[in-house]
Amino acid sequence: MSDIPEKSLIGAPVKVQFRREIEKLREMTFKKKLEYIWEYYKLYIIGLVIFAVLLGTLINTLLNPAPDTALFVAWNAGFVQDEQLEVLSDFLNEQIVDESKNEEVIVSLFLTGDGGDPTFTMANTQRLVAMLAAGVLDILIIDAQMLEEKSYVGFIKPLDDVLAEAKRMNPSVYSRIEENITYAIYETGEDEYIEKMMGINITKSPLLKRLGFFEQELYFSIAASTGQFKNIVKALILLFE
Numbered sequence: 001m002s003d004i005p006e007k008s009l010i011g012a013p014v015k016v017q018f019r020r021e022i023e024k025l026r027e028m029t030f031k032k033k034l035e036y037i038w039e040y041y042k043l044y045i046i047g048l049v050i051f052a053v054l055l056g057t058l059i060n061t062l063l064n065p066a067p068d069t070a071l072f073v074a075w076n077a078g079f080v081q082d083e084q085l086e087v088l089s090d091f092l093n094e095q096i097v098d099e100s101k102n103e104e105v106i107v108s109l110f111l112t113g114d115g116g117d118p119t120f121t122m123a124n125t126q127r128l129v130a131m132l133a134a135g136v137l138d139i140l141i142i143d144a145q146m147l148e149e150k151s152y153v154g155f156i157k158p159l160d161d162v163l164a165e166a167k168r169m170n171p172s173v174y175s176r177i178e179e180n181i182t183y184a185i186y187e188t189g190e191d192e193y194i195e196k197m198m199g200i201n202i203t204k205s206p207l208l209k210r211l212g213f214f215e216q217e218l219y220f221s222i223a224a225s226t227g228q229f230k231n232i233v234k235a236l237i238l239l240f241e
Helices: 014-026 030-063 082-096 118-134 144-152 160-169 171-178 206-210 229-240
Strands: 068-075 103-109 139-142 181-189 192-201 219-223
Touching: 014 030, 068 082, 068 118, 068 229, 082 103, 082 229, 139 144, 144 181, 144 192, 144 219, 160 171, 160 192, 160 229, 171 229, 206 229, 219 229
Parallel strands: 068 103, 068 139
Antiparallel strands: 139 219, 181 192, 192 219
């Protein structure tokens, strides 16, 4: 044991304090050592762990940044399984995403219709509205009733420009798209409404059929705040190729 009095450690050199701590630990059992270290150094240990986690997260973010969203598809209609949406997402990623860019296509389920748990439905509705407001939604897959509702309140916008570009890019596929154009009431100004091309019926989409989707009434529409014009056109063409 050291003959240095305990009180003399106050203000003593660090190496003297460190030596005294080592001597204390040598006299303790393994369990006592753990209890002693945790009791006197837990704040330092917790701080070190938090620092290590933050540092690791920062390094991971710098080395592996999250991909940008090339296209966000909100599936908001009909019965569908998660596995089916994953297959669709994988296909769209293969066909749309530029491999030289850190991007991805996301297909996400939004259960905002009737018949589900009210709390869960409300949460998904709020999520949908928030994403629309933030401009991160691009395509909405909806049913006929939702097409009318979302068109009337301005959640989706007319397809004129998208359809014109699809016709220019692939006239043969556009002929099939044209057969499925659906009109709905859209507000063009304050209290001024007119029928516009607001959705595409994709119930019999060759792509969805190949990927194993059940035949049900589905409509392709675009979010009012989207900025992914080119990728939306590509996705629409893929649905009818």
